[in-house]
Every structure is written in structure tokens, then in C-alpha cells.
Amino acid sequence: DTVITGSIKSYGALEIRGTVYGDVISDDDVYYYGRVAGNINCRNFYQYAGAVKGNVTATDNMEIEGGGAILGDLKAANVRSDGRVSGNITAAGKVELLENAIVVGDINTKYFTMKDSACLNGVVHLESDERKVENAFSDCFNF
Secondary structure, eight states: OOEEESOEEESSOEEEOSEEESOEEESSOEEEOSEEESOEEESSEEEEEEEEESOEEESSEEEEEEEEEEESOEEESEEEESSEEESOEEESSEEEEOTTOEEESOEEESEEEEOTTOEEESOEEEOOOHHHHHTTTTTTOOO
16 A cells, blocks of 8 residues: 655565555566656566556566556566557567457567457557578579
């Protein structure tokens, strides 16, 4: 039942179980069960339940469990979601949508997997090695 009005800045890991009206910034991990109306910036982000109304940025990994919902853009090295996201997802590495995942927004990543029962209403943009694509047919049509 804790409510914090104002931003939180921490050099260590945070576990949030209440409501925060403000940004959450941590140099370490954020474990999240409550509600945040603001942006979250951290090293690793783990959402087990609750809702975020704001953008979430993790320098490393992001995991959203089935009880989690986010209204905002996500950016991380890797994103694994079984929850609901309304916003764009950008990952330098991999995006994985699990069985209960629902995403309304575009996904930009290098690697992408999606379970059959997951829902996606958006476009997936896969980053590729330009040289590999340019040379993919160079040996095929030299006749």
C-alpha cells in the first residue's frame, strides 16, 4: 500500500511493491510488482506483476511475466515477455515472446522468436548482416 510521489534514484537494486508516481532510476536491477507512472532506467528489469505507464530502458536484460503490463516503449539488450506491452520494443540482441505475450507495437531486434499462442499487432524489423545479404545470390546467377 506504499505510495511514493517523486522520482527514485538508487545505486543498488530496487524491489518495488507499491505505487510510484515518478521516474525510477537504478544503476542495478529493478524487481517490480506494483505500479509506476513514469520512466524506468536500470541494468536488468524484472516485472512479475503490476503495470508501468512509461518507457522502460534496461542496459542488459528485461523480463516481463504474465501478470505484467506496460504502456510505453521498451529498450534493452534482450527482452523476454509473457505479459502485455503496448509500445515499441527495441533490443540489440533477442526478443522472445512467450505463450501469453501480447504486443501492440513494432519490434526492432537482431533475433526474434514467438510462441504460437502469443499475439503481435505490429511489424518485426530484423537487423541483418548487410554483407551477407548483399552477397547471398552472388554465386547463383552468373550465367
